[in-house]
Amino acid sequence: MNAYWVILASLLFAAVLAVIPLTRALLWWRPEWILLVLVYWTIALPHRVGLVTALVVGLFVDVMEGAVIGQNMLSLSVVVTLAGLMYQRLRVFTLVQQSSVIFLLAGLHQLITQWLQGLQGGAVPGFGFLFPALSTALLWPLLMPLLRELRRSYKVH
Helix, strand or coil, X not given: CCHHHHHHHHHHHHHHHHCCCCCHHHHCCCCCHHHHHHHXXXXXXXXXXXXXXXXXXXXXXXXXXXXXXXXXXXHHHHHHHHHHHCHHHHHHCCHHHHHHHHHHHHHHHHHHHHXXXXXXXXXXXXXXXHHHHHHHHHHHHHXXXXXXXXXXXXXXX
Protein backbone atom coordinates (compact mmCIF):
# COMPACT_ATOMS: atom_id res chain seq x y z
CA MET A 1 0.00 0.00 0.00
CA ASN A 2 1.30 3.44 -0.88
CA ALA A 3 2.56 5.45 2.10
CA TYR A 4 0.19 8.31 1.42
CA TRP A 5 -2.80 5.97 1.49
CA VAL A 6 -1.85 4.68 4.94
CA ILE A 7 -1.50 8.23 6.26
CA LEU A 8 -4.78 9.29 4.64
CA ALA A 9 -6.63 6.22 5.95
CA SER A 10 -5.42 6.87 9.50
CA LEU A 11 -6.48 10.52 9.29
CA LEU A 12 -9.91 9.54 7.94
CA PHE A 13 -10.33 7.00 10.74
CA ALA A 14 -9.43 9.74 13.23
CA ALA A 15 -12.04 11.99 11.58
CA VAL A 16 -14.67 9.29 12.06
CA LEU A 17 -13.72 9.00 15.73
CA ALA A 18 -13.92 12.79 16.03
CA VAL A 19 -17.57 12.91 14.97
CA ILE A 20 -18.94 9.88 16.83
CA PRO A 21 -21.93 11.07 18.89
CA LEU A 22 -21.21 11.24 22.62
CA THR A 23 -23.27 12.08 25.67
CA ARG A 24 -23.22 15.65 26.92
CA ALA A 25 -20.87 14.76 29.81
CA LEU A 26 -18.41 12.96 27.53
CA LEU A 27 -18.36 15.79 24.98
CA TRP A 28 -16.22 17.81 27.38
CA TRP A 29 -13.62 15.02 27.34
CA ARG A 30 -13.62 14.18 23.60
CA PRO A 31 -9.99 13.63 22.59
CA GLU A 32 -8.50 15.47 19.66
CA TRP A 33 -8.13 12.37 17.48
CA ILE A 34 -7.10 14.21 14.34
CA LEU A 35 -4.47 16.19 16.22
CA LEU A 36 -3.07 12.97 17.72
CA VAL A 37 -2.73 11.25 14.36
CA LEU A 38 -1.39 14.37 12.66
CA VAL A 39 1.24 14.91 15.34
CA TYR A 40 2.27 11.25 15.19
CA TRP A 41 2.84 11.39 11.43
CA THR A 42 4.67 14.70 11.79
CA ILE A 43 7.06 13.17 14.33
CA ALA A 44 7.45 9.88 12.44
CA LEU A 45 7.70 11.27 8.90
CA PRO A 46 8.53 14.99 8.98
CA HIS A 47 9.57 14.86 5.31
CA ARG A 48 6.07 13.68 4.28
CA VAL A 49 3.71 15.31 6.79
CA GLY A 50 4.07 18.94 7.70
CA LEU A 51 2.56 22.36 7.33
CA VAL A 52 0.79 21.77 4.01
CA THR A 53 -0.79 18.59 5.37
CA ALA A 54 -1.91 20.47 8.49
CA LEU A 55 -3.51 23.21 6.37
CA VAL A 56 -5.41 20.71 4.22
CA VAL A 57 -6.51 18.63 7.22
CA GLY A 58 -7.46 21.82 9.09
CA LEU A 59 -9.65 22.93 6.20
CA PHE A 60 -11.26 19.47 6.15
CA VAL A 61 -11.93 19.68 9.92
CA ASP A 62 -13.39 23.19 9.55
CA VAL A 63 -15.83 21.94 6.93
CA MET A 64 -16.58 18.73 8.85
CA GLU A 65 -17.34 20.59 12.10
CA GLY A 66 -19.04 23.56 10.50
CA ALA A 67 -16.48 25.88 12.07
CA VAL A 68 -15.30 29.18 10.69
CA ILE A 69 -13.00 28.44 7.75
CA GLY A 70 -9.44 28.84 8.94
CA GLN A 71 -10.01 28.15 12.63
CA ASN A 72 -8.63 24.61 12.64
CA MET A 73 -6.29 25.43 9.78
CA LEU A 74 -4.55 27.95 11.99
CA SER A 75 -4.47 25.91 15.18
CA LEU A 76 -3.40 22.65 13.53
CA SER A 77 -0.72 24.39 11.48
CA VAL A 78 0.74 25.98 14.63
CA VAL A 79 0.72 22.61 16.43
CA VAL A 80 2.26 20.73 13.50
CA THR A 81 4.90 23.41 13.03
CA LEU A 82 5.92 23.12 16.69
CA ALA A 83 5.90 19.31 16.52
CA GLY A 84 7.98 19.46 13.35
CA LEU A 85 10.51 21.76 14.99
CA MET A 86 11.05 19.39 17.90
CA TYR A 87 10.46 16.00 16.27
CA GLN A 88 14.01 14.79 17.00
CA ARG A 89 13.63 15.53 20.70
CA LEU A 90 10.17 14.00 20.83
CA ARG A 91 11.47 10.75 19.35
CA VAL A 92 13.88 10.19 22.25
CA PHE A 93 11.44 11.22 24.99
CA THR A 94 9.74 8.57 27.09
CA LEU A 95 6.01 8.07 26.58
CA VAL A 96 5.27 10.08 29.73
CA GLN A 97 7.38 12.98 28.47
CA GLN A 98 5.78 12.73 25.05
CA SER A 99 2.34 12.75 26.67
CA SER A 100 3.26 15.96 28.49
CA VAL A 101 4.23 17.59 25.21
CA ILE A 102 1.04 16.29 23.59
CA PHE A 103 -0.94 17.86 26.44
CA LEU A 104 0.76 21.20 25.77
CA LEU A 105 0.21 20.95 22.01
CA ALA A 106 -3.44 19.92 22.39
CA GLY A 107 -3.90 22.67 24.99
CA LEU A 108 -2.44 25.19 22.56
CA HIS A 109 -4.82 23.91 19.87
CA GLN A 110 -7.75 24.35 22.26
CA LEU A 111 -6.51 27.77 23.35
CA ILE A 112 -6.27 29.05 19.78
CA THR A 113 -9.70 27.63 19.00
CA GLN A 114 -11.21 29.24 22.11
CA TRP A 115 -9.55 32.55 21.31
CA LEU A 116 -11.01 32.54 17.79
CA GLN A 117 -14.43 31.53 19.11
CA GLY A 118 -14.17 34.28 21.72
CA LEU A 119 -13.68 36.81 18.94
CA GLN A 120 -17.04 35.62 17.62
CA GLY A 121 -18.67 35.70 21.06
CA GLY A 122 -18.85 31.94 21.64
CA ALA A 123 -15.99 31.01 23.97
CA VAL A 124 -16.38 28.65 26.93
CA PRO A 125 -15.82 30.39 30.29
CA GLY A 126 -13.22 28.89 32.61
CA PHE A 127 -10.64 26.24 31.90
CA GLY A 128 -13.06 23.45 30.95
CA PHE A 129 -11.90 23.74 27.35
CA LEU A 130 -8.65 22.03 28.41
CA PHE A 131 -10.36 18.72 29.29
CA PRO A 132 -9.92 17.41 25.72
CA ALA A 133 -6.20 18.19 25.95
CA LEU A 134 -5.95 16.01 29.03
CA SER A 135 -7.83 13.10 27.46
CA THR A 136 -5.71 13.48 24.32
CA ALA A 137 -2.51 13.27 26.35
CA LEU A 138 -3.79 10.22 28.20
CA LEU A 139 -4.52 8.46 24.89
CA TRP A 140 -1.06 9.11 23.43
CA PRO A 141 0.66 6.12 25.12
CA LEU A 142 -2.04 3.84 23.69
CA LEU A 143 -2.28 5.31 20.20
CA MET A 144 1.39 5.92 19.46
CA PRO A 145 2.43 2.22 19.52
CA LEU A 146 -0.59 1.32 17.36
CA LEU A 147 0.32 3.89 14.74
CA ARG A 148 3.97 2.84 14.88
CA GLU A 149 2.95 -0.78 14.23
CA LEU A 150 0.73 0.36 11.35
CA ARG A 151 3.64 2.32 9.88
CA ARG A 152 6.02 -0.62 10.19
CA SER A 153 3.60 -3.25 8.89
CA TYR A 154 2.90 -1.24 5.73
CA LYS A 155 6.56 -0.15 5.44
CA VAL A 156 5.74 3.54 5.39
CA HIS A 157 9.01 5.50 5.19
